[in-house]
Amino acid sequence: xxxxxxxxxxxxxxxxxxxxxxxxxxxxxxxxxxxxxxxxxxxxxxxxxxxxxxxxxxxxxxxxxxxxxxxxxxxxxxxxxxxxxxxxxxxxxxxxxxxxxxxxxxxxxxxxxxxxxxxxxxxxxxxxxxxxxxxxxxxxxxxxxxxxxxxxxxxxxxxxxxxxxxxxxxxxxxxxxxxxxxxxxxxxxxxxxxxxxxxxxxxxxxxxxxxxxxxxxxxxxxxxxxxxxxxxxxxxxxxxxxxxxxxxxxxxxxxxxxxxxxxxxxxxxxxxxxxxxxxxxxxxxxxxxxxxxxxxxxxxxxx
Amino acid sequence: xxxxxxxxxxxxxxxxxxxxxxxxxxxxxxxxxxxxxxxxxxxxxxxxxxxxxxxxxxxxxxxxxxxxxxxxxxxxxxxxxxxxxxxxxxxxxxxxxxxxxxxxxxxxxxxxxxxxxxxxxxxxxxxxxxxxxxxxxxxxxxxxxxxxxxxxxxxxxxxxxxxxxxxxxxxxxxxxxxxxxxxxxxxxxxxxxxxxxxxxxxxxxxxxxxxxxxxxxxxxxxxxxxxxxxxxxxxxxxxxxxxxxxxxxxxxxxxxxxxxxxxxxxxxxxxxxxxxxxxxxxxxxxxxxxxxxxxxxxxxxxx
Numbered sequence: 001x002x003x004x005x006x007x008x009x010x011x012x013x014x015x016x017x018x019x020x021x022x023x024x025x026x027x028x029x030x031x032x033x034x035x036x037x038x039x040x041x042x043x044x045x046x047x048x049x050x051x052x053x054x055x056x057x058x059x060x061x062x063x064x065x066x067x068x069x070x071x072x073x074x075x076x077x078x079x080x081x082x083x084x085x086x087x088x089x090x091x092x093x094x095x096x097x098x099x100x101x102x103x104x105x106x107x108x109x110x111x112x113x114x115x116x117x118x119x120x121x122x123x124x125x126x127x128x129x130x131x132x133x134x135x136x137x138x139x140x141x142x143x144x145x146x147x148x149x150x151x152x153x154x155x156x157x158x159x160x161x162x163x164x165x166x167x168x169x170x171x172x173x174x175x176x177x178x179x180x181x182x183x184x185x186x187x188x189x190x191x192x193x194x195x196x197x198x199x200x201x202x203x204x205x206x207x208x209x210x211x212x213x214x215x216x217x218x219x220x221x222x223x224x225x226x227x228x229x230x231x232x233x234x235x236x237x238x239x240x241x242x243x244x245x246x247x248x249x250x251x252x253x254x255x256x257x258x259x260x261x262x263x264x265x266x267x268x269x270x271x272x273x274x275x276x277x278x279x280x281x282x283x284x285x286x287x288x289x290x291x292x293x294x295x296x297x298x299x300x301x302x303x
Numbered sequence: 304x305x306x307x308x309x310x311x312x313x314x315x316x317x318x319x320x321x322x323x324x325x326x327x328x329x330x331x332x333x334x335x336x337x338x339x340x341x342x343x344x345x346x347x348x349x350x351x352x353x354x355x356x357x358x359x360x361x362x363x364x365x366x367x368x369x370x371x372x373x374x375x376x377x378x379x380x381x382x383x384x385x386x387x388x389x390x391x392x393x394x395x396x397x398x399x400x401x402x403x404x405x406x407x408x409x410x411x412x413x414x415x416x417x418x419x420x421x422x423x424x425x426x427x428x429x430x431x432x433x434x435x436x437x438x439x440x441x442x443x444x445x446x447x448x449x450x451x452x453x454x455x456x457x458x459x460x461x462x463x464x465x466x467x468x469x470x471x472x473x474x475x476x477x478x479x480x481x482x483x484x485x486x487x488x489x490x491x492x493x494x495x496x497x498x499x500x501x502x503x504x505x506x507x508x509x510x511x512x513x514x515x516x517x518x519x520x521x522x523x524x525x526x527x528x529x530x531x532x533x534x535x536x537x538x539x540x541x542x543x544x545x546x547x548x549x550x551x552x553x554x555x556x557x558x559x560x561x562x563x564x565x566x567x568x569x570x571x572x573x574x575x576x577x578x579x580x581x582x583x584x585x586x587x588x589x590x591x592x593x594x595x596x597x598x599x600x601x602x603x604x605x606x
Contacts, residue, residue, distance in 0.1 A: 087485065088485065182390065182391065183527075183528060183529065183530070184526070185526045185527065185528045186528055203509065206506065206509040206510070207509070207510070207523070209526070216526060216600060217600060217601070217602075218523040218526070218600050218601055219601075220510070220521040220523065220601070223487070223488045223512070223519060223521070224486075224488065225486060225488045225489055226486065227486070254604050257602070257603055257604070258603060258604075261603060295603055295605070297519060297520060297521050298520070298521055298522075298523070298601040299520075299560070300560055300561060300564060300598055301557050301560070301561075302598070
């Protein structure tokens with residue numbers, strides 16, 4: 001089944017000790033879409049400026065992404081982010097953020113999107129996320145990302161939203177901020193009481209947890225010999241997770257666990273190049289190989 | 304088969320925001336022995352002072368640990384360590400270390416220990432570790448721990464020793480120091496070239512890797528809702544690992560992987576109390592339950 005994603009399409013400039021990429025395509029909706037497109041058709045809701053050219057559209061169109069919901073503000077400029085990584089890829093410094101056309105963006109689901117059964121709300125203002133959710137006809141299965149900024153500034157809006165979310169994606173520091181608990185097992189318990197049916201806590205190179213009220217699952221990170229550029233890894237994780245789940249026969253424990261592995265895989269590929277280069281070149285065979293490697297990585301033969 | 308451990312038997316004073324333990328039994332050989340004793344008979348080589356009483360011996364004797372190699376220097380005092388944990392149990396500060404009788408200790412394997420097939424060299428001077436290894440009759444299967452202190456101060460001694468080690472146990476920062484590589488996949492590759500057949504890289508709450516030349520395995524940490532006192536967790540990990548392996552039909556990939564899980568389990572129990580309280584009270588049923596939980600934690604149903 002197809003999946004609707006609402007988020008950012010952006011240009012990123014990334015500096016790292018081993019190289020630099022200037023004004024390359026990025027943004028949460030971009031990474032999510034390319035990752036999810038390997039499993040399910042994707043429909044995007046985002047805004048870009050007049051600097052977003054045919055070659056950039058082609059990156060998404062090549063993967064069959066529906067761009068009906070991609071608004072072009074021809075007189076404006078696309079969201080721009082510039083960041084710098086240190087020798088340790090966990091150390092990221094934001095050098096510049098220009099919201100540009102994104103500043104006034106109020107996403108609207110085109111009529112052809114409204115009956116979607118699968119919706120992913122990228123990390124934006126929770127009031128806007130809620131407004132998008134209200135535009136869906138039936139109640140879709142909702143994945144949602146957020147960040148410390150909204151946890152601190154809009155706790156009430158976020159709280160209202162979380163009651164209507166199926167899977168919340170946060171990283172470990174966001175889980176701690178949202179719950180007020182430093183221990184992640186306790187943090188997950190608190191967050192589940194806020195409403196989501198499941199919470200995914202991403203720990204970067206240390207893997208990711210999936211907690212539901214009944215169970216817990218851990219997906220190890222794929223052991224990369226080199227982390228080239230982790231920008232977009234979290235969005236790519238969500239894309240692989242949600243894209244797989246939308247293609248699965250049920251969103252039950254069995255398939256949620258598999259979704260964690262597919263999310264881990266698309267997230268790992270995102271780290272292997274600047275921008276979306278590696279995600280664009282992915283094949284089903286690449287994904288299947290890594291799936292086998294991850295299953296083997298934790299495999300125990302039982303007596 | 305029985306296993307010989309050489310290391311420290313100590314008294315620890317531990318401060319944490321949630322409590323304090325004064326002069327409780329600790330030390331690498333103590334934690335290792337109690338953890339390993341659930342799988343294999345253990346023979347200890349260590350030194351204590353006149354302050355080490357019958358009640359302390361009983362803690363080890365209760366678990367059937369052979370104390371023939373435990374030297375008592377009646378006029379001296381037992382190794383003493385004092386440390387303080389912060390709200391984050393990863394933050395540990397050493398307040399005091401008194402080597403006492405350990406300062407001049409030159410461990411000797413009693414004749415009844417020398418034919419051992421299994422030997423664990425706790426974290427002490429690599430020259431002393433080598434000397435112990437030379438006392439063994441046949442070539443035993445050797446597990447070895449070390450730390451940054453020896454990596455920096457005695458790199459040549461450590462290098463000679465590593466050629467004769469089967470499994471090296473290090474944490475992530477030690478693996479980086481020893482290899483000069485920040486990426487753990489690369490660090491493991493370098494370390495394996497130094498001689499060990501396998502290297503275990505422990506990442507505390509983030510689990511542990513096992514690398515050999517042919518394979519890699521990841522054991523997730525057991526998700527604890529509370530880390531009460533992580534003192535001795537690494538030694539307890541090594542104890543569960545080596546103790547299980549000494550009881551297994553072969554030290555092959557299959558059993559090395561299971562050893563990682565048993566190490567994870569004994570390490571997790573060590574974190575649940577001050578000193579060795581939780582390890583003393585362990586039963587086979589406790590261990591089996593946690594084994595099942597860890598297998599389930601990463602379990603994926605394949606199609």
